Amino acid sequence: MSQAIVQAENLSLSYKSIRAVQNVSFTVNPGEILAIIGQNGSGKTTTVECTEGLRKPDGGSVLVFGKDPWLHRSQVYKQMGVQLQETEYPMRIKVAELCRLFASFYERPADWNLLLAQLGLDHKRKCPVRKLSGGERQRLSVLLSLMGRPKLLILDELTTGLDPEVRQNMWSSFENIRKNGVSIIMVSHYLDEAEALADKILYLEKGKQQFFGTQQKFREYVKSRVSPSEWKENCSLEKLYLMIAPKTTGLTMEGIG
Amino acid sequence: MKRFGVICKTEFCLFTRDFFSFFFTLVFPVLMLLLFGGIYGNMPVYEGADIRMMDLTIPAYAVMVMGVTGLMSLPLTIAGYKEKKIYKRFDATPAGKKSIMSAQVCIHFVMTLIGIIILLAAGKLLYQIRIRGTFPAICMGFLLSTASLFSMGFLFTAVGRDLKSTSLLCYLFYFVMLFLSGATMPDMLFPDSIKKFSGFLPMTHAVDLMQGVFAGDSLTRHLNEMLILGALSAVCTAIGVFLYKRQDWT
Numbered sequence: 282m283s284q285a286i287v288q289a290e291n292l293s294l295s296y297k298s299i300r301a302v303q304n305v306s307f308t309v310n311p312g313e314i315l316a317i318i319g320q321n322g323s324g325k326t327t328t329v330e331c332t333e334g335l336r337k338p339d340g341g342s343v344l345v346f347g348k349d350p351w352l353h354r355s356q357v358y359k360q361m362g363v364q365l366q367e368t369e370y371p372m373r374i375k376v377a378e379l380c381r382l383f384a385s386f387y388e389r390p391a392d393w394n395l396l397l398a399q400l401g402l403d404h405k406r407k408c409p410v411r412k413l414s415g416g417e418r419q420r421l422s423v424l425l426s427l428m429g430r431p432k433l434l435i436l437d438e439l440t441t442g443l444d445p446e447v448r449q450n451m452w453s454s455f456e457n458i459r460k461n462g463v464s465i466i467m468v469s470h471y472l473d474e475a476e477a478l479a480d481k482i483l484y485l486e487k488g489k490q491q492f493f494g495t496q497q498k499f500r501e502y503v504k505s506r507v508s509p510s511e512w513k514e515n516c517s518l519e520k521l522y523l524m525i526a527p528k529t530t531g532l533t534m535e536g537i538g
Numbered sequence: 539m540k541r542f543g544v545i546c547k548t549e550f551c552l553f554t555r556d557f558f559s560f561f562f563t564l565v566f567p568v569l570m571l572l573l574f575g576g577i578y579g580n581m582p583v584y585e586g587a588d589i590r591m592m593d594l595t596i597p598a599y600a601v602m603v604m605g606v607t608g609l610m611s612l613p614l615t616i617a618g619y620k621e622k623k624i625y626k627r628f629d630a631t632p633a634g635k636k637s638i639m640s641a642q643v644c645i646h647f648v649m650t651l652i653g654i655i656i657l658l659a660a661g662k663l664l665y666q667i668r669i670r671g672t673f674p675a676i677c678m679g680f681l682l683s684t685a686s687l688f689s690m691g692f693l694f695t696a697v698g699r700d701l702k703s704t705s706l707l708c709y710l711f712y713f714v715m716l717f718l719s720g721a722t723m724p725d726m727l728f729p730d731s732i733k734k735f736s737g738f739l740p741m742t743h744a745v746d747l748m749q750g751v752f753a754g755d756s757l758t759r760h761l762n763e764m765l766i767l768g769a770l771s772a773v774c775t776a777i778g779v780f781l782y783k784r785q786d787w788t
Contacts (some may be wrong), residue, residue, distance in 0.1 A: 358632040369622035373555040385544035386633040
């Protein structure tokens with residue numbers, strides 16, 4: 282068994298009185314894709330931000346490449362690329378300038394000219410980043426996460442804002458990246474994406490870990506949580522998730538009627 | 539080092555694309571020089587004096603340049619990066635936010651220097667100003683004045699919760715000091731009450747120090763200003779660093 286790239290044990294973090302994540306434990310091995318799923322506010326982003334060394338957990342531990350990412354951030358980032366949930370860039374910077382800047386952060390940067398072409402941004406090289414569309418910014422964000430030829434990629438809402446065709450292309454790209462031994466942690470609300478790519482699932486509910494394991498085990502977990510009348514065989518990950526996710530009330534006409 | 543060079547080059551490009559910073563650092567002081575030079579001319583400070591108006595105006599305008607970069611451009615850039623979480627994105631790279639902030643300070647310092655050199659060149663060309671001070675004394679005056687105003691701006695970014703509150707602090711302090719410190723109009727025109735108030739403004743001491751070292755005064759004659767500006771730099775930087783360490787950057 283090869284050594285885990287990421288090892289989180291009983292990770293906990295509170296924001297004042299709110300316990301954002303409690304006792305979350307998971308591992309990611311080389312070449313594995315982990316999908317973190319859960320509702321809004323379930324602690325997905327907090328979990329990845331602790332893994333990225335951007336937040337200091339107040340309980341438990343996380344090791345990335347055997348190092349604490351909070352204490353050894355610059356060393357860990359030599360092998361880790363991230364795409365944050367929300368990213369802004371300097372207002373007047375142009376696409377090529379931003380790529381050149383990010384390339385300077387790494388000893389052996391990726392060929393960003395090639396990546397620009399592959400992600401369909403080649404014609405936007407001289408365009409200010411703020412003038413890019415949402416999808417183009419998302420693709421640029423993915424490009425920057427790949428700049429350091431990472432061994433671990435953390436993608437927070439990878440395909441939000443992308444059209445279906447680009448999403449599909451992105452999936453196959455990340456499948457190829459994984460084949461080269463890169464591990465990926467992805468946070469996504471698109472469960473078809475998680476189903477297509479992930480080896481393992483980490484399911485969070487109100488900051489608490491409900492499940493961590495393979496997709497097959499997740500199916501068994503859901504089956505154990507629902508009544509036989511609710512259970513359906515061979516349904517998609519999304520339908521499995523909807524069987525157990527906390528129910529929210531929809532919009533009624535009462536408030537506006 | 540190569541990385542820092544690329545960051546500085548990028549920050550330089552961004553500075554030149556920001557109309558406010560570019561205009562008020564490099565162009566506006568020269569326009570002021572032309573305007574006030576046109577109105578008042580380059581008369582001796584008093585009848586029979588060897589020092590002329592422009593010999594005193596140029597160092598005062600040099601402090602105005604430091605104020606634009608240190609109290610407006612730099613803090614507003616930093617506050618904007620903080621608010622938009624741009625530093626957070628750089629923290630998610632091997633470079634980290636400190637190298638970006640260092641490059642921003644470095645570029646603003648260089649642009650201050652360029653702004654002052656342009657101002658001096660214009661003064662020499664248009665009004666044949668005379669600089670009597672020694673090079674080391676002028677350098678010391680420049681460094682202390684710049685450090686004090688930059689550290690004040692840095693403190694504003696640490697105290698301000700967002701871009702709006704930082705802007706408020708910057709505009710308030712910058713404009714009050716700009717008009718009441720002698721940086722734009724000579725303090726000899728002020729009534730006594732304003733002169734008293736002016737004594738509490740850091741920029742007043744920067745103007746006094748710069749005018750003194752340009753006129754050829756020895757540094758020992760300006761120990762008071764040097765101590766005030768040095769202490770201000772140390773205190774503002776220390777409080778700023780302390781507050782930054784307690785801030786949530788995410």
